Amino acid sequence: MRLSTVILPIHRWAEGQKIWRQAEDLGFHAAYAYDHLSWRSFRDGPWFGAIPTLTAAATVTRRMRLGTLVTSPNFRHPVTLAKELISLDDISGGRLTLGIGAGGTGFDATALGQEPWPPRERADRLAEFVPLLDRLLTEDSVSYEGDFYSAHEARNIPGCVQRPRLPFAVAATGPRGLRLAARYGQAWVTTGDPRLFENGTPEQSVQALRGQVEKLGAACEATGRAVSALDKILLTGFTPDRGRPLESLDAFVDFAGRHQELGFTEIVIHWPIPDSDFAADEKVFERIALEAPAQLA
Template sequence: MSLRLSTVILPHRRWHEGGRVAWTRAEQLGFHAAYTYDHLSWRSFRDGPWFGAVPTLTAAAAATERMRLGTLVTSPNFRHPVTLAKELISLDDISGGRITLGIGAGGTGFDATALGQEPWTPRERADRFAEFLALLDRLLTEDTVSYEGDFYAAHEARTIPGCVQRPRLPFAVAATGPRGLRLAARYGQAWVTTGDPKLFENGTPDQSLRALRTQAERLADACAEIGRDAGELDKVLLTGFTPDRNEPFRSLDAFVDFAGRHREAGFTEIVVHWPIPGSDFAIDEKVFERIAMEALAQLG
């Protein structure tokens, strides 16, 4: 099974003070895709610089030529399907059809209350996500959409000319629970996971790998329920949130071992964070570049 290697570049640097350089260097290093987080702020970066995902991806699309681009991930926490669809169609056009939408239900972080609302319950987040995704799918595949749901509405919303990619740009649906996996099976061209969060603090790498295999099996079951071949979906692992944290990035050999084990578990794409000194993603830049340029060749 072939494996692709991608990166995620957090939007914490001004474009002309290192931001642009990271995106163009990612393409030079040969990454399959470069993604960015779509948050209003995030964890330890909350009180520092943090820029918007859509303008960042627009600039990245203009600065690169071949590499795929996208969010990892967008959520309904502060977005509406109608306005997001218009932005995605524009991004897909500017990039020449290189955009992937990573999308999930969202969580209880800063995004959940930044607009002044009370945090949604897990049940409401799941309900909203299901409706959001279904409406967004329609908006990106139909010229005109009218819809009245429990949480979202659209009145003769025009999304002409639609995406460059047909029938629409791909969705990479982040999910671990049953409802989310069913949505990934129905709408996704890819499935995204960060592993089992319950194992992050005290789990082991072997436990994490077993949990990831179980998630993939449940995705396959969800696909089977609707008559879809699970092999049609790419399986994407966003690294940095499994019990081994940054251990796979200590050396090229350590990463090759990690990537090989996860390829055997069925993953088709591994996403690594662009190094950020003094953060949870403080990977040695020389090791990072060796991984980008040499790891896939060593995997064979």
């Protein structure tokens, strides 16, 4: 079981770089940034771009993997994104993972002046976005004309440091997204069942996640791929447990162990932010980072 963290891009770099260095010092497998233009209760405060933040983080860390959790088509285009990802993969020395999903109806969905896309269109766009991005990251020159995205002799030389390309972690719970994860993903990401967040129980959440893992297995089987070939990532903080797993080392080990039994290979916890939904005792957080992986080995 790997333990990773999400560091929200809310800090000016003079302060933010200290957090990214500390995350590596604590031994986290990876540190991710949300790829949004703004997000929920943080909308009216500082919020920096994910790709520049990860680029800066790549220069102050050496071992820890870096990534987005997650990027979406809401304000990204495959051609320009591919160029940025190849550059970041090079700067990080091949430590980049792209978390990618369909996005939602939050602030990103309207920031460019468009109306929010309905769920079907978000799924349609992701189904076109991911295969095109796969080509852009593995081929020297790509031309493509689709329903939503186009590319004309888009050059991406020399390509990724990681071969054949940097890994995709596809966030999905529906059948179309799971098929994308099965075909193109090196990992799969979930936050659980959002319908259970307010009134569900931890036991119901575990059952829902078990069902998601089973559906992922079926999608992999349909593509002729073993589900064991994909890492399975749980982004915490959005299940009925909320922040309780971070209340103590024992509470976290119990939480992570129950999800490890479902087949999850990586648990992601939010770096503590005082006076927010992600508030946590920093000393407990550090102890979890330092001691939990060995207990879950």
